[in-house]
Amino acid sequence: MNSGRGERGQLDRSCLVIDHQPTVRLGVQRLLAERYAVEEAGDWRRGLEILDATGGFDVVIVDMNRTDGGEVAGGPGTAAIRALRRARPGLGIVAHGARPERHAAAEALDAGATAFVAKSSPAGDLARAVDAAAEAETFVDPAARLAGRSGPLLTRRQRQILQLYADGHGTATVANQLGLSAETIRTHTKGLLARLSARDRAHAVAIALRNSLIE
Numbered sequence: 001m002n003s004g005r006g007e008r009g010q011l012d013r014s015c016l017v018i019d020h021q022p023t024v025r026l027g028v029q030r031l032l033a034e035r036y037a038v039e040e041a042g043d044w045r046r047g048l049e050i051l052d053a054t055g056g057f058d059v060v061i062v063d064m065n066r067t068d069g070g071e072v073a074g075g076p077g078t079a080a081i082r083a084l085r086r087a088r089p090g091l092g093i094v095a096h097g098a099r100p101e102r103h104a105a106a107e108a109l110d111a112g113a114t115a116f117v118a119k120s121s122p123a124g125d126l127a128r129a130v131d132a133a134a135e136a137e138t139f140v141d142p143a144a145r146l147a148g149r150s151g152p153l154l155t156r157r158q159r160q161i162l163q164l165y166a167d168g169h170g171t172a173t174v175a176n177q178l179g180l181s182a183e184t185i186r187t188h189t190k191g192l193l194a195r196l197s198a199r200d201r202a203h204a205v206a207i208a209l210r211n212s213l214i215e
Contacts, residue, residue: 044080085112092133100143109206132168139168
């Protein structure tokens with residue numbers, strides 16, 4: 001089902017869902033229809049064509065299990081994420097995985113995704129992931145986070161901040177929740193990025209997930 005080209009001028013935001021399953025695409029469309037103009041593609045190469053034709057979207061949801069032409073890839077759809085990131089550096093990308101696995105979330109974020117959510121998770125989590133990605137904020141499916149920490153790589157405050165980033169919050173919200181100034185949060189963020197050798201917040205979340213530094 002195709003949707004949304006005529007509606008894009010009427011809604012504030014637009015979303016492209018790339019998935020080989022029509023029922024998944026329809027479900028996403030219905031979930032987001034009131035707030036996003038939604039279009040769809042069966043594979044990421046077609047998705048890139050639509051991106052070029054329309055001038056871009058606020059968010060793209062990418063099926064992590066299939067790549068071009070419906071063929072099963074050797075691993076998760078990280079190649080698709082990298083291709084989309086190269087084509088549109090500022091694009092919000094939601095990786096849509098089959099299961100809520102921490103390593104899959106870390107791999108997706110490391111490849112350039114803005115958010116990760118499992119297909120088995122509640123619809124509300126996907127909506128939260130899309131909203132976070134539209135704001136260029138990182139979001140990780142709560143079910144994909146595993147408890148347990150390995151070593152004091154980060155201070156308690158840095159972990160608190162990184163956990164809130166993983167929950168999809170931006171700097172202002174993190175500052176408000178922790179009772180700190182935005183400038184203080186930015187200072188802590190610079191410190192944790194340096195300590196983790198991370199290029200940005202999404203990369204830091206990926207590293208923290210991989211090493212069980214956050215839940």
